[in-house]
Amino acid sequence: MAATANDMLLPLLRVARDELLPFDGRFGMAWRVAAQCMIAAAVFMTYGIPMAAIGCYLILFIMKPDSTESSLMAVAITILVSVVVMVMFVLLQWTIDSPLMRMALLVGASVLFLYIGAASQLGPVGNIIALVIAFIMTLIGDVPFGEVATRGLLYAWLMAAVPMGLVILFNMFFGRSSLTLLRNALEERLQAAARVIEGEASPCTLDRLLHRGNEELEKQAALARLVHLAPKSQMRTLTQAIAGSYRLLLAAASLSPGGSSPARRQLAAQCEAAARALQHGYPLAPAGAHPDGQDDLSDVRDALARLAPEAAPEQKKHSAEKKGFFFEDARSNPAYLHFALRTTAAAVICYLIYTAIGWQDIHTAMVTCYVAALGSTAETVHKLFLRIVGCLIGAAMGIAAIVFVIPNITSIGGLMVLVFVGILVAGWVTAGSERISYAGVQIGLAFLLTVLQGYGPDVKMAVAGDRVVGILLGNVVMFILFTKLWPVGMVSSLAPRLRQTLQRLIAIATPDRRDDPRIQDISTVMAELNTAKEALQLVLFEPRKLHPADSDVVTLREVIRKATHICRLAALKTTRRSPEYDQAVSELPDLLRTVERSVS
Numbered sequence: 001m002a003a004t005a006n007d008m009l010l011p012l013l014r015v016a017r018d019e020l021l022p023f024d025g026r027f028g029m030a031w032r033v034a035a036q037c038m039i040a041a042a043v044f045m046t047y048g049i050p051m052a053a054i055g056c057y058l059i060l061f062i063m064k065p066d067s068t069e070s071s072l073m074a075v076a077i078t079i080l081v082s083v084v085v086m087v088m089f090v091l092l093q094w095t096i097d098s099p100l101m102r103m104a105l106l107v108g109a110s111v112l113f114l115y116i117g118a119a120s121q122l123g124p125v126g127n128i129i130a131l132v133i134a135f136i137m138t139l140i141g142d143v144p145f146g147e148v149a150t151r152g153l154l155y156a157w158l159m160a161a162v163p164m165g166l167v168i169l170f171n172m173f174f175g176r177s178s179l180t181l182l183r184n185a186l187e188e189r190l191q192a193a194a195r196v197i198e199g200e201a202s203p204c205t206l207d208r209l210l211h212r213g214n215e216e217l218e219k220q221a222a223l224a225r226l227v228h229l230a231p232k233s234q235m236r237t238l239t240q241a242i243a244g245s246y247r248l249l250l251a252a253a254s255l256s257p258g259g260s261s262p263a264r265r266q267l268a269a270q271c272e273a274a275a276r277a278l279q280h281g282y283p284l285a286p287a288g289a290h291p292d293g294q295d296d297l298s299d300v301r302d303a304l305a306r307l308a309p310e311a312a313p314e315q316k317k318h319s320a321e322k323k324g325f326f327f328e329d330a331r332s333n334p335a336y337l338h339f340a341l342r343t344t345a346a347a348v349i350c351y352l353i354y355t356a357i358g359w360q361d362i363h364t365a366m367v368t369c370y371v372a373a374l375g376s377t378a379e380t381v382h383k384l385f386l387r388i389v390g391c392l393i394g395a396a397m398g399i400a401a402i403v404f405v406i407p408n409i410t411s412i413g414g415l416m417v418l419v420f421v422g423i424l425v426a427g428w429v430t431a432g433s434e435r436i437s438y439a440g441v442q443i444g445l446a447f448l449l450t451v452l453q454g455y456g457p458d459v460k461m462a463v464a465g466d467r468v469v470g471i472l473l474g475n476v477v478m479f480i481l482f483t484k485l486w487p488v489g490m491v492s493s494l495a496p497r498l499r500q501t502l503q504r505l506i507a508i509a510t511p512d513r514r515d516d517p518r519i520q521d522i523s524t525v526m527a528e529l530n531t532a533k534e535a536l537q538l539v540l541f542e543p544r545k546l547h548p549a550d551s552d553v554v555t556l557r558e559v560i561r562k563a564t565h566i567c568r569l570a571a572l573k574t575t576r577r578s579p580e581y582d583q584a585v586s587e588l589p590d591l592l593r594t595v596e597r598s599v600s
Helices: 002-019 026-046 052-062 067-095 099-119 125-142 146-174 178-198 203-212 215-226 232-253 262-280 298-305 313-318 335-356 364-372 377-404 412-430 437-451 461-484 490-509 519-541 550-571 579-586 588-598
Strands: none
Touching (some): 026 052, 026 146, 026 412, 052 146, 052 437, 067 125, 067 146, 099 335, 125 335, 178 215, 178 232, 203 232, 203 519, 215 232, 215 519, 232 262, 232 298, 232 550, 377 412, 377 437, 377 461, 377 519, 412 437, 490 519, 490 550, 519 550, 550 579, 550 588
């Protein structure tokens, strides 16, 4: 048992250490989140708006490195919450005197929005809307009087609208725009490729950039175009450079490590010049002439020549397919409905427990159910683990602040500084990858729930304990339901997506080898394969009865490795003409059958 614990603990500690290391933009995102929570807490307390901690949590929940995306999410949540509150006003007359009607509305609305969020592009926003409705219904149950209930609805709207408005205003002046992030990402790609081409870095250093794919950069370009952050000519150049820079990364990654030469140094200098031009909005200089014939640098030269929009007009024919609002299997896949029913059942159970025992201060149990739920059991347990760890760290920070700091604070200003420092820590963790980012959100939420107890500094220790008990109760209920009621194993959840990815790779790899590689499709497949690889690591969090055999996990990892290798070969003209490519492509049907057998 000890060996098993050590086998789990040591990898987790190594991941945590690596994930907490600084990177470009991490501190910037952390202080922006902290500043917005500080301002929001001041507004809540100055104007007597209740639930300041939940309002600040919404800021932590929607904050992205891209200020444009965060602002648009804030607008969308404000509109959706406003519509929900208006509907609640209408339904208030039928539900205020009927606990049964309130519960029926809570359950129906929760299942509906959780289902829509799981089966569509709405995503986690559906969980937030379901949470707001559930919170309103439970609030009306505590104050069953018309005027008081109406005031409660208005407070619920303010709880969501005020922080969203602050997000929009703050990002107008201090946010990092989509255009800035896009230029920085393109510059990073070109500079990394230059180092590899010149022999100063190993080709494997490009793996991180290749695994990201182009989806995030394409979204940043779309947002920049939407709000007109740059002239159309510049946006056309930047958009074309997304595919061109990815092609360049693939070409550089195929080079043999080391070995500088005049030709390599010249190509590296062209990469650096292109990086500077894209960063400052200058026109890209045309690539210099290069000799005919094939050598190990021909793909690099071809990729550099395609950076300019005029050099690759064919990219317009291979633009990404438009996605509908609902997923293709929204109606046929029962997993979405099962997810909605499980999560709603967990929330209702938590509500009934703390209502039956008269312990309303542990209402964070119900909040836990909505913010911790994910599709598969492993993903949900992983999130619950992060929530528990984050909760304990945030509560410890809050209790330490109550004991040592708050007794010396005499004004709201001092409390705001405390909020800024605490959320700065949470924001640093939140800015990391999905492996740990949710723990940062929970550190911030537990800290806020502990120190923001009223409309000024307060030293009630019992509140901190109640919040922790509520979060732990929600975790227990969620764990039981997600492992007992329609449990979804990680392999069962992953296999359909991996099968679709392999089918897409077959479509890319099998056309005539003279066809030009479609970089947009290849980048998507590369990103999806990396997502599958990361998802397989979560089997560590699955209960024993759902845990797949070690041999199955090893087999799927090997499938992903081989598919990634084929994807890289398919991306470049030189490698598509090699015997190795023909041999690798011939294995694709076997890889597809292996994935299908894994869930049979």
